[in-house]
Amino acid sequence: MADSLVLILALTMAGLACGWAGLPLILQKDSMVGDGISHAILPGIVLAFWVTQSREPLPMLVGALLAAGAMVLLMQLMTRVRIVPRDAALGATFTLLFAIGVIGLNQVARQVDLDPGCVIYGLAEMIPLDTVLLGGVYVPRAFFILCPAAVLAGLAVWFGRREIMLGLLDPAHAQLLGRNPRRLKLAILIGVSCVVVACFEAVGSILVVALLVGPGLAALSLTHRFEKALAGIAVASLLNAVLGVTLAQVTNTSVAGMVAVSAGVLVVASILVRQLLEKRNQALASSSR
Amino acid sequence: MIPALEVAGLNVAYGVNWVLQDVDMSVEAGSLTAIVGPNGAGKSTLLKAVLGIVPKLSGVVSLAGQPFTGADPRVAYVPQRESVDWDFPVSVEEVALMGTYGHMRMWGRPSRADRDRAAAALKDVQLTPLRHRQIGQLSGGQQQRLFLARALAQNASLLMLDEPFSGVDAASQEAILGILEGFAQRGGTVLAVHHDIATVQRAFDHAILLNRTLVAQGPVSSALNRANLKAAYGDWFDPQEDA
Amino acid sequence: MSYNTWIVLIGASLLGMVCAAVGTFGVLRRQALLGDVMAHTALAGAALAVWVSGTRSLPIMLATALLTGALGLLLMEWLRRVGRLRTDAAQALVLATGFGLGIVLSRVVQNVSPAGARSGLDGFLYGKAASLVRQDVFLLAAVAALLLGAIVLLWHRLKLTCFDPEGATSQGLAASRWVQAMNAALAIVVIVALPMAGIVLSAGLTILPVLAARFWTDRLAKLLGLAMILGGATAAGGIALSAAQPGWPAGPSVVLMAGLAFLVSFLFAPKRGLLGQEQARIRGVRAIQLRAHLLATQRGLTGPVSPEGEREARRRGLIDGTLLTPAGSEWLRSEEARLGR
Numbered sequence: 001m002a003d004s005l006v007l008i009l010a011l012t013m014a015g016l017a018c019g020w021a022g023l024p025l026i027l028q029k030d031s032m033v034g035d036g037i038s039h040a041i042l043p044g045i046v047l048a049f050w051v052t053q054s055r056e057p058l059p060m061l062v063g064a065l066l067a068a069g070a071m072v073l074l075m076q077l078m079t080r081v082r083i084v085p086r087d088a089a090l091g092a093t094f095t096l097l098f099a100i101g102v103i104g105l106n107q108v109a110r111q112v113d114l115d116p117g118c119v120i121y122g123l124a125e126m127i128p129l130d131t132v133l134l135g136g137v138y139v140p141r142a143f144f145i146l147c148p149a150a151v152l153a154g155l156a157v158w159f160g161r162r163e164i165m166l167g168l169l170d171p172a173h174a175q176l177l178g179r180n181p182r183r184l185k186l187a188i189l190i191g192v193s194c195v196v197v198a199c200f201e202a203v204g205s206i207l208v209v210a211l212l213v214g215p216g217l218a219a220l221s222l223t224h225r226f227e228k229a230l231a232g233i234a235v236a237s238l239l240n241a242v243l244g245v246t247l248a249q250v251t252n253t254s255v256a257g258m259v260a261v262s263a264g265v266l267v268v269a270s271i272l273v274r275q276l277l278e279k280r281n282q283a284l285a286s287s288s289r
Numbered sequence: 290m291i292p293a294l295e296v297a298g299l300n301v302a303y304g305v306n307w308v309l310q311d312v313d314m315s316v317e318a319g320s321l322t323a324i325v326g327p328n329g330a331g332k333s334t335l336l337k338a339v340l341g342i343v344p345k346l347s348g349v350v351s352l353a354g355q356p357f358t359g360a361d362p363r364v365a366y367v368p369q370r371e372s373v374d375w376d377f378p379v380s381v382e383e384v385a386l387m388g389t390y391g392h393m394r395m396w397g398r399p400s401r402a403d404r405d406r407a408a409a410a411l412k413d414v415q416l417t418p419l420r421h422r423q424i425g426q427l428s429g430g431q432q433q434r435l436f437l438a439r440a441l442a443q444n445a446s447l448l449m450l451d452e453p454f455s456g457v458d459a460a461s462q463e464a465i466l467g468i469l470e471g472f473a474q475r476g477g478t479v480l481a482v483h484h485d486i487a488t489v490q491r492a493f494d495h496a497i498l499l500n501r502t503l504v505a506q507g508p509v510s511s512a513l514n515r516a517n518l519k520a521a522y523g524d525w526f527d528p529q530e531d532a
Numbered sequence: 533m534s535y536n537t538w539i540v541l542i543g544a545s546l547l548g549m550v551c552a553a554v555g556t557f558g559v560l561r562r563q564a565l566l567g568d569v570m571a572h573t574a575l576a577g578a579a580l581a582v583w584v585s586g587t588r589s590l591p592i593m594l595a596t597a598l599l600t601g602a603l604g605l606l607l608m609e610w611l612r613r614v615g616r617l618r619t620d621a622a623q624a625l626v627l628a629t630g631f632g633l634g635i636v637l638s639r640v641v642q643n644v645s646p647a648g649a650r651s652g653l654d655g656f657l658y659g660k661a662a663s664l665v666r667q668d669v670f671l672l673a674a675v676a677a678l679l680l681g682a683i684v685l686l687w688h689r690l691k692l693t694c695f696d697p698e699g700a701t702s703q704g705l706a707a708s709r710w711v712q713a714m715n716a717a718l719a720i721v722v723i724v725a726l727p728m729a730g731i732v733l734s735a736g737l738t739i740l741p742v743l744a745a746r747f748w749t750d751r752l753a754k755l756l757g758l759a760m761i762l763g764g765a766t767a768a769g770g771i772a773l774s775a776a777q778p779g780w781p782a783g784p785s786v787v788l789m790a791g792l793a794f795l796v797s798f799l800f801a802p803k804r805g806l807l808g809q810e811q812a813r814i815r816g817v818r819a820i821q822l823r824a825h826l827l828a829t830q831r832g833l834t835g836p837v838s839p840e841g842e843r844e845a846r847r848r849g850l851i852d853g854t855l856l857t858p859a860g861s862e863w864l865r866s867e868e869a870r871l872g873r
Contacts (some may be wrong), residue, residue, distance in 0.1 A: 027377065030567050032623035039732055078798065081806050082303075083746055087620070092743050095736025096566075096791035099784035102733075106779050153862035158397050166387050169377050172342050172368055173439070176390040178360040206635065210628035217621055222422030228376050253639040260632025264625055268607075271615040298828045298837035300820045302813075307820065313829060341707065344818050347824035347838030 003128040004249065007092040010142050011259055014203045015237025016240045017137040017149035019215035020157045021221045023229060024164050024188045032074075032087065033189060036094035037196045040071035042101025050108050054233045061197055068193035069099055072186070077186035098239035124203050124255040151197040154230075156191060160224050164188070207256040214263025215240065221270040236266055291354040293318040293447050293478035294339070299348030301331070301338045308334050316480050316495070318353070319453040321473050323489040324482045325513065326499035331450050333369065333481040335499060335507075340366055340449065352447065358484040362391030365440030367450040370432060375425040379469050382420040384435055385411050390441030403442075410441035414468055437468050448472060454488065456481025466492050486513060541771050543664040544786060545763050546672040547725050548737060549752060550679055551743075553614035553760040553788075554718045555738030558692045561714065563619075570629040570719040573604035573635025574726055582641045601719040605712075607797070649853030659730030659783040668728070675724055679717065683756070690714065691752055731781040735771035740790035750790060766790040818844060819867075826864045829856055 018034075025031060044067025048059040071093050103211035131138040157164070163184065167174040171181035192212065200209050219232025243266075246258030251258075295318040302310040308330045316322050324332045331489040337343040339350050341359030348355040352364065365388070389403035394435065399407075411417050414434040419427065427435060433453055440448050448469070454462050469479050470492075483489055489496055489509060496512040498504040498521050551567075558564055577600030578593040587590055604626045611622040634854045636710050683690065693710040718738065725734035741754075742765035770786030777785075818840070825841030829851055836842070845851045850860030 027374075029618055029620055031620040032568075035565075035624060035627055037569070060331060076825055077806075080808060081747075081798065084743060084798075085559070085564065085803060087560050088559050088739055088743055091564045091568060091735060091739040092791070092794055095732055095739065095787055096794070098732045099736065099791065101786035102784040103780055103788065106781055106784075139620070160400070162390065162393075163396070165377070165379055165383065167847055169379060169387070170366075170368060170373065170376075170385070172337070172366050173362060175342065176340065176364055176366055177362050177443075182554070183627065195405065203370055206628060206631050209624065209631055213621055213624040213628065217615075217617060217625060220378060223616065224425075225380060229378055236465050248636075249635070251640070252643060254635045257632040257635030257639065260628050261636060264632070265630025267611075267615070269623055270595075271611070297833055298824045300824050300838075302816065302820065307816070311824065347821050347841055349837055376618075 004245055006140055007124065008129040008238075008245050010140060011080060011124065011207075011245065011255070012238050013143070013146040013150045014199045014207070015211050015240050015259075017146065017153045017195050017199055017235050018208055019219075019233035020150075020153040020212035020230060021192050023157060023216045023219075023226075023233065024168065025192050026213060026220070027164070027168050028185055028188060030189065031213050033091060034192065034196065035209045036075075036090045037068045037071060037193050038200060038208050039101075040094040040097040041065075041067045041200070041205075042069075042139075043067050043097050043198060045106055046101055050104070057201065059203070061209035064200070065193060066196040067097060068197060069102075069190065072189045072193065074188070075117055086266055100254040101207060104213035115222040123201075124207070124259075127202060135183055145198050145212065148200060149195055152273055153191070153195055157230060161230075171225065203259075207260050210260035210263040210265035211237070211240070214260075214267055218263075218267045221267065221274050236263075290318060291421045293320075293353060294357075294480065295354075296339060297349050297507060299335075299350075300346040301334055301343060301344055302511070303343075308494065309338065309520055312348070312503050313498070314497050314506055316478060316497075316504060318472055318478050319353040319476055320482070320495045321469060321479045321493045322491040322497060323509075324480065324497045324499055325484070325486060325489055325521075326504070328484075330521070332484075332499055334454045336366070336449050336451055336480070336482060340364070361409055362443055363445055364442045364447045364449065365445035367433070367436040367440060367448070367453060369451045370429060370456055373432075375432070375435075377424065380420070380425055381416055381422050381427065381435055382407065382411065384424060385416075385420075385438045385442050388439040388444075391443060395492065402453060406444070407438075407442045410438040411435075413441055413471075414438045415464075425525060428461070429456040429504065430464065433457055433461070433465055441472070445477070447478045447480065450479070452484070454483060454485070461489070489513065535641060537775060538670045538773075539663045539669055539784070541667055541768055542783070543669045543728070545764040546669065546676050546743065546765040547728060548758060548763035548765075550676045550721050550763075550787065551734065551737035552741040552763030553679055553683065554714070554721045555674075555742045555763075556745075556752075556756045557690060557694055557714045557717050558738055559742045560752075561711070562738050563715070563718070565620075565623055565735070566715060566718055567607070567722040567738040568732065569623045569630075570601045570605065571726060571731040571735050572627045572634070573600050573630030574723045575731070576600045576630055577634075578638050579637035579641050583644060584637075585679065586645075588593055590727060592634045593800040594727075596727065597723045598720060599725055600630065600633075600839060602716070605715055607717060659728050660724065660851050661714045664728060665838075671724070679721070679761055682717070686710075686713075694752070707737055729783040729786065734786045735738065736787040737763065737767070740787065744794040744797040746792070747797040747804045762793055763790070765854055766793050820853060822848075822850070823864065826850060826856060826860055829854065829860070830864065 021178065022034065029120060034285065035165040041064035044063035045060050046066070048063030049055065052059045070093045074093045076091045078084045079086055127140050127142045132141050167179055167181040174181045196208050215233040215236035216229070218236045219229040223229050223232055240259055240262045241263040245255055247262070248255040248258035292315040296312060296314045299312040312335065314326045322337060326332050327415065334343055338345050352361060385407040386399055386403065389399055389406055391402070393399060411420055415436055416431060416435050416438060417430065424435065453465055457465065473479055490513060493509055495507065497506045498511055498512055498517055500521045504521040505512045535616040553569065558566055574597035577597035580600070581593045581596040582588055608622045608626050611617045611618060611625065657753050689710055720736050722738060725737065729737060742759045744762050746757035747756050748758060766789040768788045770789040771782055774782040774785040774787065797805060803812070821838040821841035822844045825838045825845050826835040845860065850857055850863055856864070
């Protein structure tokens, strides 16, 4: 029972970090970039293994971050040529980097025990078991990275919300007021890369992709205000985690998979609720006329 | 009198496509000036190049006699309605308030005075009752008026608009024209891209006729005479039919 | 080369060609990532087949994978129409949810029959090109023939729908139906490719050869042909590479070759490539800037119309201080004559 609570707490925090960082990503129409980054980090991880010959987390994070940065920059470079659309640039970059990563993995796999499945599925079930003794209490190790990630993402999006809205709604206006909208977009991509890298080890890359867009889209279906959407993302993250963990335990299946499914279900549910509310409002409006 | 905006030797190219060639123009302070020309004449590009959104190959832009750097809250810009993401989670009130962010520091928050200015601007364009709506819930004309309110809240002296009347009904067009005239009467300058020559002849006082290069500029009656229009639009142009 | 290598080589080339063919229309319609989404939803279908039927028969797995792919397409359409989501958001959500479901279902399979059952599903993740057999080659050849026949028959409609969907609709072509047909074709091909190339890599095969070809032509027919040639050739090259290098898996090697073809085209294609475009741009820009500065000098304008043009003019001795030299006037006159002024 306590383990379930720890799991729910950890997945909620992952949801907060990804969901909050994902909101500007959705608004700048780069939702698929999360998927791209989560695949493109593979060569970075492999490189870190190859250099350090160990599975130390820190070099792995640095390698992943470098690969994510490389993907974002390569994508930007490609769109400088007019005939390459942005979505194709993304697809070309991350599939190529992933292929390089898999080839590299096959080279180092003989030296280090490295399971690519862990990168994709994550080891969410292991979170409650992998603990550190802190002041007499066993604290899951994942908390030390998920907590700061959620707090930092929340602070950045909350205090940056006016700049984000200003720069993304009308870049030309923002530029006249002395802002740099291009730098803002790049900053959002780099921020998302950091969150992806921070969360994938604990929860797996597929869940990161789901949590980047799921809570944000659910919240945006029900509110038209940025601030309310941030609160909605918090609620959605908690619901996702509770629903996903419960379903996974009832059916004895993968937690990461179930939370990803819950994220999709929650978006569909929010859209249905909105449809219902709109219908009711229409009925009210026509009856009062 | 110093012109509100002056452009000299402007050249712009997209890749190898030379879009604007040697454009010199000057916009009189306090005027309502329209940029007119056929499709693909580079009208929107001209505005964007002046603003620095599209890179200039050459050319100097000066604002009220001073070099214009591209980041200057004295200039307000109203983009083409189609280029705005109307699903963006932002309210009418917040968009008007964005006009005041010019002197706000990054990470800062708007002051009481800023909020008052935004509220007054919304009142000027008669959108106060709709201030809590999301921007996608406005009609085309209301959306244009909202961006005008943002420009008013910005306290700009030069207002640049890209096709402000597209997708707008006749009543809204009159309302928008009223707001623009009021802005010019208080000493502001209006520079708008517009494709309908009849409206320009009726409501604007100056025109810049463009077809990749400058064809004519000056008071509407002289700039948009038959010979100039023919030069810009080609022989098939019939002002009787179009006007 | 052994018989098996030949089979793999031919199969992979066919695969590269069909992926490039459907990918051409995908990339042009700004739906380049649709293959990636479809591939991710397929795991759920394959796992479902194993769970329900209890066997690991490839045809059944592919059929159910197509079913979940179709469901994914429908969900995406619903999210865009009713949910008012943008394409990229709908794609990301369907991809993540579909793949999450796939993971859940493959765990169910694992729970039901712990031993061995998952190995077939793991193949879906990374692909096992080396396991291609003769029947696969026949299947691929059939898909390729059908696809090419359909493309030739529907050529004008496809072309119109790609470049101008609204125009196609106004001509009564019911563009949305053709869009759906193209999406379905992309889904079928990617899912057929899955057991050989794996999820991400089969998505790559629908994008990389097409983008590479895009740098050499602007015409749809040539683009399609070139993309298919590149797709087939890079696939063969990748298989050869992986056969020569022990420990180089086939799928990633193929994508690596396609990626190299893309990078070379992207950088070095004359005219459209990055370097060629920059060079042409810089050359064109130089002349425009020089001319702008000389014109401004001629008119006695002192402002810095173009600092780059001024530097160039000074270097070439076309101006002296704020005045045109005779050589400068001559250059300007010939330039204006060339432009027909």
